[in-house]
Amino acid sequence: MPNAAAIVTAALLVIGDEILSGRTKDKNIGYVADYLTALGIDLREVRVVPDDETEIVDALNALRARYSYVFTTGGIGPTHDDITADCVAKAFGVGISHDERAVAMLRERYANAEDLTEARLRMARIPHGADLVENPISKAPGFRIGNVIVMAGVPSIMQAMLDAVAPTLRTGVKMQSVSIDTRALPEGLYGTALGAVQKEHPGVVIGSYPSFDGKRFTNQIVVRARDEAVLAAAAAAVEAMLSRLESERAEKP
Amino acid sequence: MPNAAAIVTAALLVIGDEILSGRTKDKNIGYVADYLTALGIDLREVRVVPDDETEIVDALNALRARYSYVFTTGGIGPTHDDITADCVAKAFGVGISHDERAVAMLRERYANAEDLTEARLRMARIPHGADLVENPISKAPGFRIGNVIVMAGVPSIMQAMLDAVAPTLRTGVKMQSVSIDTRALPEGLYGTALGAVQKEHPGVVIGSYPSFDGKRFTNQIVVRARDEAVLAAAAAAVEAMLSRLESERAEKP
Numbered sequence: 001m002p003n004a005a006a007i008v009t010a011a012l013l014v015i016g017d018e019i020l021s022g023r024t025k026d027k028n029i030g031y032v033a034d035y036l037t038a039l040g041i042d043l044r045e046v047r048v049v050p051d052d053e054t055e056i057v058d059a060l061n062a063l064r065a066r067y068s069y070v071f072t073t074g075g076i077g078p079t080h081d082d083i084t085a086d087c088v089a090k091a092f093g094v095g096i097s098h099d100e101r102a103v104a105m106l107r108e109r110y111a112n113a114e115d116l117t118e119a120r121l122r123m124a125r126i127p128h129g130a131d132l133v134e135n136p137i138s139k140a141p142g143f144r145i146g147n148v149i150v151m152a153g154v155p156s157i158m159q160a161m162l163d164a165v166a167p168t169l170r171t172g173v174k175m176q177s178v179s180i181d182t183r184a185l186p187e188g189l190y191g192t193a194l195g196a197v198q199k200e201h202p203g204v205v206i207g208s209y210p211s212f213d214g215k216r217f218t219n220q221i222v223v224r225a226r227d228e229a230v231l232a233a234a235a236a237a238v239e240a241m242l243s244r245l246e247s248e249r250a251e252k253p
Numbered sequence: 254m255p256n257a258a259a260i261v262t263a264a265l266l267v268i269g270d271e272i273l274s275g276r277t278k279d280k281n282i283g284y285v286a287d288y289l290t291a292l293g294i295d296l297r298e299v300r301v302v303p304d305d306e307t308e309i310v311d312a313l314n315a316l317r318a319r320y321s322y323v324f325t326t327g328g329i330g331p332t333h334d335d336i337t338a339d340c341v342a343k344a345f346g347v348g349i350s351h352d353e354r355a356v357a358m359l360r361e362r363y364a365n366a367e368d369l370t371e372a373r374l375r376m377a378r379i380p381h382g383a384d385l386v387e388n389p390i391s392k393a394p395g396f397r398i399g400n401v402i403v404m405a406g407v408p409s410i411m412q413a414m415l416d417a418v419a420p421t422l423r424t425g426v427k428m429q430s431v432s433i434d435t436r437a438l439p440e441g442l443y444g445t446a447l448g449a450v451q452k453e454h455p456g457v458v459i460g461s462y463p464s465f466d467g468k469r470f471t472n473q474i475v476v477r478a479r480d481e482a483v484l485a486a487a488a489a490a491v492e493a494m495l496s497r498l499e500s501e502r503a504e505k506p
Binding site for chain 2: 156205
């Protein structure tokens with residue numbers, strides 16, 4: 001059993017003008033959040049920054065100092081606006097050049113020498129000292145340097161790179177969660193009582209999440225904890241609280 | 254005509270454990286990005302932080318110092334995990350208490366006095382000096398203090414609050430964009446030439462965006478600028494470059 005004190009954290013840095021302009025709708029944040037939660041890594045922060053060297057370098061340095069891992073998506077393709085690898089090298093203060101292992105991967109894909117254009121070769125520029133992250137889809141690799149893992153922005157490639165890197169990651173005790181339907185009770189009726197349950201169960205994190213379908217609200221209460229017994233006790237307290245409020249409501253004239 | 258030098262910037266701060274755990278998939282980032290771009294406000298950064306006072310206050314203070322506006326989503330409901338209003342008050346160093354205007358809005362919705370529970374009244378706690386942002390859907394208002402605009406996390410309510418606040422926002426010259434289909438030319442073939450076009454047209458921002466449908470990549474080149482003539486010239490240069498590469502390719506034996 002892993003050490004219960006071992007909490008492994010992460011940040012995700014999404015790089016790209018196209019997300020901030022609205023041109024592209026991000027599909028990676030939710031996927032990475034689910035994936036890391038399932039692995040036992042707590043995603044603690046996400047940032048989206050433009051294709052701007054200073055912004056990327058500053059965000060990388062702020063995040064890698066704070067979290068166990070920093071995952072990046074975007075900016076590792078063959079065009080001039082793909083500047084992530086250079087920014088990572090700058091953040092770490094290391095050089096960057098064509099990596100022989102990465103060039104070999106691209107040669108495998110572009111067997112015909114004239115197809116391995118200067119632009120495509122850009123994708124083999126890797127900061128010195130980095131390990132490569134395999135890309136089974138289009139070959140051009142991601143990489144890992146220190147606690148920073150650099151991945152593609154195209155969702156299917158990003159997902160394959162996460163699969164490739166996952167076995168090498170340190171993980172902590174998984175956060176478990178229980179979702180509780182509030183049986184049509186609105187937040188405004190259980191809010192105060194739920195706050196009291198949270199106070200009595202400091203070992204769990206309780207959230208209340210409304211959704212609105214255009215006509216009415218439905219709510220879910222989510223209880224989260226790393227310890228199963230602590231989680232079960234808090235979830236039972238929430239259920240008991242909801243049952244109490246439900247019968248009080250039914251008894252009203 | 255607005256002053257071409259007037260660039261208005263914004264950051265979006267998404268607040269909520271549920272986004273970072275993957276439990277809820279954010280639908281607000283892409284919407285806000287499109288909305289602000291259409292208004293003439295440049296979204297420059299997005300951060301997602303958990304329901305943690307220090308994280309929220311620190312992010313608010315970092316972002317409000319850097320950008321014309323900071324929009325927040327999430328954490329203004331009636332439950333104990335809704336701490337955004339308190340964090341905003343703390344970031345601005347002002348008090349917070351039940352706001353009479355907000356209480357009146359809630360009374361309108363909860364006409365029966367016993368329905369206006371302590372939990373619901375929490376939603377009328379507003380930092381001192383803030384203006385309210387109307388919520389036509391569920392009445393509990395957002396608010397604006399200084400350059401920070403605080404909105405709900407539920408997408409339909411967030412969208413209504415954006416509509417309510419939009420007419421009061423300062424806007425800049427809109428960023429215009431042209432999307433160019435690359436006629437089945439891959440990034441690796443036009444990457445170097447596109448970089449040259451970007452260098453010759455420093456007044457525009459050119460991005461190249463691949464998508465992968467599971468079988469093949471398609472690409473779009475997006476040219477962006479505030480000045481229409483500058484934009485048109487750069488877009489024409491991209492088209493000419495693609496035509497040249499296309500005919501070179503067709504001429505190959």
